[in-house]
Amino acid sequence: MADVSTKYLGLELKNPIIASSSTLTDNIESIVELEKHNAAAIVLRSIFEEEITLESDHVTEQAVREGFPEELFDYYDKKIKQKNTDEYLRLISDAKAKTSIPIIGSINCFSTHEWTYFAKKIEDAGADALELNLFLLPSKPNSTCEENEKLYFDIVNKVLNEISIPLTLKISHYFSNLAVTIEKLSQTGAKGLVLFNKFFSPDFDIEEEKVVPTYIFSNPQDIAISLRWIAIMSERVQCDLAASTGVHDGEGLIKQILAGANAVQIASTLYKNGMEQINLMLDELKNWMERKNYATLDDFRGKLSYSKSNDPAMFERVQFMKYFGSVND
Amino acid sequence: MAINLKGIVSPYNALKQIGRKPHTVQYPFQKKEAAQRYRGFHYNDLEECIGCGTCATICQNEAIDMIFIDGFETTSGDSGLRPRVDNGRCCWCALCVDSCPTGSLSLTKDYLHVSDDPDTFLLVPGLDNPEGKENLSWISNGNSLLDYQRIPMPELEGKERVKSFAEVVLGYSEDQARAEAARCVGCGICTDNCPVHMHIPEYINAIARGDDEMAVKIIYDNNPLGETCGKVCTRRCEEICAVSKRGEPIAIRWLKRYATEKAKNKDILKEIVNPTILPPNGHSVGIIGAGPGGLTVGYYLALRGFDVTIYEAKDHAGGMIMYGIPKYRLPIDSIDKQIEYMKSIGVKILFNTKVGKDISFNELKQKHEAIYIGIGFEVPYKLGIKGEDAEGSIQAINFLRAINSEKHVEIGDKVVVVGGGNVAIDAARVSRRLGAEVTILYRRRVEDMPADWEEIEGAEEEGVIIHPQAIPLEIITDENNKVKAIKYANAEMIPDPKGGRPRPKIIEGDEHIIEVTSVIAAIGQEADYSFLPQEVLESIEIKRGRIVVNEYQQTKLPWLFAGGDIANRRADAISAIADGYRAVKGIEMLLLNKEIKNGGRLN
Numbered sequence: 001m002a003d004v005s006t007k008y009l010g011l012e013l014k015n016p017i018i019a020s021s022s023t024l025t026d027n028i029e030s031i032v033e034l035e036k037h038n039a040a041a042i043v044l045r046s047i048f049e050e051e052i053t054l055e056s057d058h059v060t061e062q063a064v065r066e067g068f069p070e071e072l073f074d075y076y077d078k079k080i081k082q083k084n085t086d087e088y089l090r091l092i093s094d095a096k097a098k099t100s101i102p103i104i105g106s107i108n109c110f111s112t113h114e115w116t117y118f119a120k121k122i123e124d125a126g127a128d129a130l131e132l133n134l135f136l137l138p139s140k141p142n143s144t145c146e147e148n149e150k151l152y153f154d155i156v157n158k159v160l161n162e163i164s165i166p167l168t169l170k171i172s173h174y175f176s177n178l179a180v181t182i183e184k185l186s187q188t189g190a191k192g193l194v195l196f197n198k199f200f201s202p203d204f205d206i207e208e209e210k211v212v213p214t215y216i217f218s219n220p221q222d223i224a225i226s227l228r229w230i231a232i233m234s235e236r237v238q239c240d241l242a243a244s245t246g247v248h249d250g251e252g253l254i255k256q257i258l259a260g261a262n263a264v265q266i267a268s269t270l271y272k273n274g275m276e277q278i279n280l281m282l283d284e285l286k287n288w289m290e291r292k293n294y295a296t297l298d299d300f301r302g303k304l305s306y307s308k309s310n311d312p313a314m315f316e317r318v319q320f321m322k323y324f325g326s327v328n329d
Numbered sequence: 330m331a332i333n334l335k336g337i338v339s340p341y342n343a344l345k346q347i348g349r350k351p352h353t354v355q356y357p358f359q360k361k362e363a364a365q366r367y368r369g370f371h372y373n374d375l376e377e378c379i380g381c382g383t384c385a386t387i388c389q390n391e392a393i394d395m396i397f398i399d400g401f402e403t404t405s406g407d408s409g410l411r412p413r414v415d416n417g418r419c420c421w422c423a424l425c426v427d428s429c430p431t432g433s434l435s436l437t438k439d440y441l442h443v444s445d446d447p448d449t450f451l452l453v454p455g456l457d458n459p460e461g462k463e464n465l466s467w468i469s470n471g472n473s474l475l476d477y478q479r480i481p482m483p484e485l486e487g488k489e490r491v492k493s494f495a496e497v498v499l500g501y502s503e504d505q506a507r508a509e510a511a512r513c514v515g516c517g518i519c520t521d522n523c524p525v526h527m528h529i530p531e532y533i534n535a536i537a538r539g540d541d542e543m544a545v546k547i548i549y550d551n552n553p554l555g556e557t558c559g560k561v562c563t564r565r566c567e568e569i570c571a572v573s574k575r576g577e578p579i580a581i582r583w584l585k586r587y588a589t590e591k592a593k594n595k596d597i598l599k600e601i602v603n604p605t606i607l608p609p610n611g612h613s614v615g616i617i618g619a620g621p622g623g624l625t626v627g628y629y630l631a632l633r634g635f636d637v638t639i640y641e642a643k644d645h646a647g648g649m650i651m652y653g654i655p656k657y658r659l660p661i662d663s664i665d666k667q668i669e670y671m672k673s674i675g676v677k678i679l680f681n682t683k684v685g686k687d688i689s690f691n692e693l694k695q696k697h698e699a700i701y702i703g704i705g706f707e708v709p710y711k712l713g714i715k716g717e718d719a720e721g722s723i724q725a726i727n728f729l730r731a732i733n734s735e736k737h738v739e740i741g742d743k744v745v746v747v748g749g750g751n752v753a754i755d756a757a758r759v760s761r762r763l764g765a766e767v768t769i770l771y772r773r774r775v776e777d778m779p780a781d782w783e784e785i786e787g788a789e790e791e792g793v794i795i796h797p798q799a800i801p802l803e804i805i806t807d808e809n810n811k812v813k814a815i816k817y818a819n820a821e822m823i824p825d826p827k828g829g830r831p832r833p834k835i836i837e838g839d840e841h842i843i844e845v846t847s848v849i850a851a852i853g854q855e856a857d858y859s860f861l862p863q864e865v866l867e868s869i870e871i872k873r874g875r876i877v878v879n880e881y882q883q884t885k886l887p888w889l890f891a892g893g894d895i896a897n898r899r900a901d902a903i904s905a906i907a908d909g910y911r912a913v914k915g916i917e918m919l920l921l922n923k924e925i926k927n928g929g930r931l932n
Contacts (some may be wrong), residue, residue, distance in 0.1 A: 061827065068898045070830055071779035074749060075852035078710045079874070085713070113802055113818075113835065117715040151837075162715075185479060 002289035004117065006040075008263040009129045009166035009191040009235060011102045011131035013040035015285075016257060017278050020244055020265035021046045021106045021133065021170075024275075025030045028094045035099045038282060042101060043265065046108040046133045049086050049115060052081045070139070085118055092125040102128040104168070116158040129166040133161060133197060135174075144262050145176050150179075153188065160189045163264060167252060168192035170244065172199070173225055179232060186237035194242045195226045195233070217268035222246030227259050232306045234260020248272075260302035273317020334609045352542040356441075363438035365466065368421040370439045371414050371454035372461030375401065377433035380408035381516035381571040384425035384434055392418035393425060398456055406569030416442065416450040423467050427474045430514055430571035437468035464630040477576020479916045482583050488792035491761045497787070498560070498586070508917040510537035512572060513579045519566035524899065524907035525552050526603045529566055529581055536584055542601045544588035552906055554621055556667055557650055559586030560659050563781065563901040574907040606674055607634035615640065615697035617684050617860075620648025621902045622703035622893035624671060626907025626916070630918030631675040633917060639676065640693070642683035645734075648705050648893075650902055651751065652730040655759050659734075685860025694862035694888075699916045702876070703905065706854035712747060717850070721812030725851030726755035732759055740765055741846020745815050747771075747801050748851035749778035754785060756849045757793045758796050767792070769844065770799040770817055772833040798822065800835055804848050814844045856895045865889070882908050883913025890915060 004015040019039040024030050026045035034042060056077035064070050085097050088105075095103045105122035107131065109115040117207070122130055135151055152171075160167060167190045175181040186193060203214035223246030243256035248269040256264050269277050294300050302308060354361045363369060380401070385393040395410035403409035412425075412434065426434050434454065439461060441451070454459065483499040490497050501509065524527065528547050535544035548555035553662045562582050570578030583742065592598035611696040612635050619641035629638045645651050646668045650659060672678065684690055695702055709724040711717060723738070725746065731738045744760040746753050749771035757767045769788070771778055775797045778785060789795065798820040805814040818840045820833035855874045869884040870877040876884055876891040882888050892908025894900045 057829075057852070059873060061829065069779075071777075072898065072900060073873075074773075074779050075710055078713055079855060081713055082711050111798075117713070117803070120715075246369075260375055 002286045004285060004289070006262055006297050008041070008242060009104075009168055011041065011128055011166070012037070013041045013102065013263060016253065016261070016263040017281060018043060018104075018263050018265045020240065020267040021131065022267040022270075024270055026091070027099060028091060031091075031095050031103075033275055034270075035280045036101035039275075039278055040101060040263070041102045041104060041128075042087070042095065042099070042129050042189075043106050044091060044095070044127075046106040046131075047084060047118075047302070048108040050108070051193050052077060052084055056080050074108060082314055085121065089121055089125040092122060092127050096126040104129045104131050106131040106170075107132055107305065112189045116149055116155070116162050119159045120162040123163045123165045127165060129168060129188050129191070130147065130159070130163060131168045131170055131194065132156065133170045135172050135197060135199070141184075149175070149181060152185070156185065156188045156190060162189060166240070168194055168240075169261065170194035170197045172196050173229065178229065182229070182233050183236055186239040190239055192240040192242060192262070193233075193237060194244050195229050195244055198222075198245045198268075206273050217271060218248070219268075220248040220252060223248075223252050223255065231259035232258055234305045235307045249277075250281040250288065253281050253285055254288055255304075257297055257301050258304040260305040262301075301307055331502075341729050347401065355396050356390050360441065363440060363466065366424050367438045367440070367466045368436045369466060370416065370442070370452060370457060370458060370461065371412075371419075371425070372435050372437050372465060373412060373455035374433040374435075374462070375411060375455040377431050377574075378409035378411055378455075379406060379431055379518060379571060379574065381430060381514065381518050381556050381846060382408070382410065382412075382515050383428050383430055383514040383571065384412050386515065387428045388419075389424065390418045390420055392416075392420075396453070398453060403521075406518060408518060408521075411453060411456070413451055413453045416452055417447065417803050420550070424474070426467055426469050428514065429469045429473075430516070431477060431574040432469040432473075434463045435461075437461040437464045438466045439464055449863070458504075459861035463511055473575075475514065475572060475576070476512045479512070479577035479580055482507045482580065486790070487787075490657065492789050493510045494762055496660055500578075500590060501583055501587045506536055507539065508585060509580050510534070510584055513537065514571055514572045518571050519579075521583060522569045522698075523566045524904045524909075527552055527566075529559075530590060533584055535578065535580070536588055541588050541591045545586075545598070545601045546603070548589060549604070550909055552903075553625055553671060554667055554902065554906055556592075557583075557586055557621070557659060557665050558582070558903055558906070559589050560663065561650065562903050563656055563724055563899070565903070579733075584752075590603055592666075595666050595673055598666065598670045599673055602670075604632050604674060606632050609636065610634035610921065612636065612699075613638075613697045614699045614701065614916055614920075615693045616701045616703065617650060617693070618642075618703040618705060618893070619646035619678055620703050620893055620905060621650055621704050622905035622909040622912075623648070624668070624676070625701070625702060625906045626701045626890075626892075626912050627676040628671050628674070629910065629913040630916060631671075633913070635916075635920075637676055638697070639678045640682045640684050640688065641678055641680050642686075644680050646678055646680075648703070652733050652735075653726065653755070655729065655755050655762075656733060657758070657762070658755075680834045683860075690860055690862055690865065698920055699873060699888045699890065700910050701882075701890040701892065701909075701916070702895065703891070703909070704856060704895060706856050706874075706894045706900070708857045709850065709854050710853040710855065712801060712804075712850045712852065714801055714803055716806050716812070717848075719804055719806040719810050719812050721845075721847045722804050723847060723849050725849050726758055726854055728849055729759065729848070732763075739847075740849075742766060743843075744768070744847045744849060745770055745801075745843060745845045746849045746851055747779060747854075748849065749773065750853070751855075753849075753851035754780045754788050754793075757852050758784075758788050758791055758898050760789050760847075760849065761788075761793060766794075768794045768796055770801055770815075771795065771797050772800045772820055774798060774822060774829065777830055798833055800833060801848075802840065805842065807898060810846055812845060815848050816840060855893075880911065880917075881918070882912035883915050883919075887919065 004014045006013050018041045019034045021043040025042050060073040105127035169190050173196045201214040202211050205212045226243045241261050242263045243261040245264040247264045247266050362930045382395045392415045393412045396413050398411050401409050485497050510533045513533045517530045519529045532544040532547040562584045566581045567578040614635050614637050616639040619639045627639050630637045647664045655817045709726050742765050744765040744767045745767045746757045800820050801817045803816040807813045818835045822831035823834050824831050868886050876896045878896050882892045890912040893905035897904045
């Protein structure tokens with residue numbers, strides 16, 4: 001019988017499938033169900049700094065429309081934040097009490113300020129680890145690359161000063177020097193990196209001629225980006241790697257471990273296929289391991305990484321001309 | 330017979346006039362220019378006019394009445410009415426113009442009107458003669474009959490104030506009160522903006538004519554906390570005072586203070602007000618919270634024969650006016666007098682009785698036919714920054730409550746207060762009286778501060794430093810977890826594209842540290858509804874932390890009423906009193922089946 005247990009952030013996981021931060025992980029009922037369906041760990045839905053700001057603005061706007069003086073809601077964002085964070089901390093406590101798998105708190109932040117304090121609260125509430133969902137859209141015309149990247153390191157260092165539980169960083173691939181940035185982030189003291197986060201993106205409705213949200217779920221084809229970078233970086237980083245975005249089935253899971261991932265995070269496939277998809281993916285993994293005579297994940301983890309693969313150059317090819325050229329050869 | 334040639338030629342002298350300008354006016358082809366200060370037909374700048382009716386009141390010939398005209402609605406500070414002049418009655422004395430508070434009404438040089446229709450002599454100035462604007466002759470100017478300068482209120486000097494908790498405002502003398510009251514034109518525009526709709530012109534008129542006791546009686550007709558309002562009311566009435574259009578508004582609050590202070594104790598007060606108390610009607614009402622709203626409900630229901638009991642968690646009545654407002658604004662003797670008077674007419678108050686702890690809500694429900702909740706906002710928002718749980722990090726509402734309860738609070742000699750509302754200002758001014766240097770950190774601009782401008786000025790006069798656009802980041806503590814300093818960042822203001830107030834955004838790297846002995850947070854409060862049973866919480870609607878009520882302060886449960894901060898939009902004492910007054914009407918209708926309106930909830 002194949003042993004599919006793994007270690008991620010120093011935490012013992014019974015298998016490499018982690019339920020990623022989503023609305024499936026924002027309530028205790030669903031979290032318990034995910035455990036029942038063999039999720040190895042849960043990343044709670046991110047508490048969004050931006051979401052709180054928007055909620056406060058929305059409440060104030062509505063109140064003003066109804067005739068309330070705006071001043072009455074002078075610090076209302078603090079109340080909303082307090083309510084949301086209290087609920088979040090309660091969810092961590094509940095999840096810890098009602099499950100036996102690791103519970104990972106998650107914060108989505110874009111500034112270095114109050115959220116570092118909240119990280120400590122998450123630790124105090126009993127979370128096994130903390131995932132920082134970091135992203136700053138590099139769209140400001142006056143900000144340099146250095147300034148943007150410095151903010152990431154400032155946030156990470158501040159949070160690391162506050163907490164003693166493992167910290168993992170969920171990042172995007174929007175860096176001008178991605179490999180070096182990943183390498184440097186892995187040296188900060190963070191125990192893990194999650195490659196990569198899935199973003200909300202705008203789309204256009206050409207009939208209505210307006211901006212609309214794009215399709216929110218990932219597709220199996222989306223695995224390509226994280227697969228490439230897990231493979232390239234798995235030997236170079238000083239921390240664990242989790243693959244995210246595009247892992248939809250057992251095949252995707254196996255690929256990411258071959259690339260060098262310690263674990264994968266899934267969400268879209270759970271929405272599309274239900275929680276039973278976790279067991280299907282695990283069955284596929286186990287069958288494949290037995291077929292290939294692998295007893296543990298370590299037996300094949302990173303076998304197709306950049307440094308170990310038979311064709312490392314494949315990871316660096318980006319132009320289709322070259323790709324098709326090699327096919328013709 | 331000699332021929333009289335002169336007699337023959339003389340008639341031809343008239344020919345000399347040919348070509349000369351005639352002395353007569355060729356009406357209707359010509360009109361005679363009136364004198365510079367001629368008092369002809371009225372002209373009214375309809376946009377400037379607020380429909381106060383002072384012109385109609387002062388007209389000795391009763392030539393002016395106030396009517397609605399198209400395009401002008403009743404709004405706060407504008408009755409929506411405009412004057413109509415009966416030129417058959419008018420004697421063009423111009424008293425109306427000279428007493429017009431806004432200066433909108435004038436006289437023109439126009440004087441000709443020929444018609445066989447008597448109705449056409451009724452002129453709505455400005456509407457019927459828009460061209461009059463170009464022909465003004467008698468306008469209201471600085472020589473108006475009105476006095477636009479307020480009688481200044483004597484106050485302690487800033488340096489003196491911070492030495493004690495003595496009342497800052499010293500009060501009008503009799504002469505000053507009479508003179509100030511005499512400035513009022515009695516238009517009543519203010520009444521509409523007062524949440525309680527107090528009879529302002531009537532009690533000011535009583536003061537002006539020297540009948541202070543009548544003023545007190547009028548005040549207590551619909552406000553049982555007149556003295557409180559005379560000291561700390563947010564005075565929305567003064568914001569729209571007709572006289573304020575060209576001068577300083579009548580000091581309505583200070584006049585109320587003057588009158589109510591005439592009753593030196595509860596017995597004198599009772600003797601003056603001498604209310605009619607109806608015999609018991611057999612109905613029982615429970616009130617949770619002895620704040621301004623709860624006290625108002627208790628007072629007027631008791632007068633109407635209801636058996637009322639107020640359940641108060643603390644050992645003193647008054648709610649926020651007792652525990653939140655510093656004594657230099659509202660002395661405890663004043664509150665005690667008002668409460669004792671209410672008790673003397675039959676209001677029962679059970680002190681130290683917290684609903685949900687000392688008595689359950691369901692017990693109350695069994696004891697009473699209707700319940701009014703007026704618990705106020707007493708749970709403070711947290712700053713949400715590191716170090717706020719340290720020793721020396723205090724919530725303003727707890728700080729003020731302790732000080733008003735004459736307890737000692739150690740704040741040291743350097744205090745930072747965070748916030749921009751009246752609670753923040755109160756905490757800052759109290760800290761000054763305890764001998765501390767005080768800085769207020771507020772994240773927006775000074776003009777955005779929700780506190781009364783008068784309170785902000787008062788704080789500055791007392792030496793409080795206000796640092797706007799400053800966002801606290803961390804409270805720094807020593808090894809014993811005691812407050813040592815506060816770190817804050819300066820903020821830039823980002824315009825709101827939707828037209829709201831600009832919002833503060835931290836300027837990255839612009840961080841500073843102030844060494845302090847205490848940090849007092851005053852960024853807002855909310856209600857604690859945990860005493861309400863789940864089935865009640867599920868039956869009523871709570872929106873943005875406030876209980877949703879109808880025009881009678883009735884919740885979705887017909888027997889349950891709510892008011893004050895937990896239900897209104899203003900979060901001040903006068904609004905809570907207004908809520909209480911409306912709830913009294915609702916409860917009376919509910920329990921006595923009086924004129925039930927709207928079907929729905931009242932029954």
